[in-house]
Amino acid sequence: MNKRDTQTSIEQAAHELIERMGDAAITVARDRAELLRQSDDKRDHDQALRLLTAVEAQLNLKGSIK
16 A cells, blocks of 8 residues: 555545544544554554544544634
């Protein structure tokens, strides 16, 4: 999977998380990133941070977060 595909997948995952959780998606993504920060899997933590960033960006575009 190339970088563009990975970014598209992350953006799609963020969109789906927001669809399911609404504004709570940011809390879910933040909690997941924190949980993975404590693990030894840096790649999963990095992906969780990228998902959190995508969720924040999409909610910001919707005007849900200031």
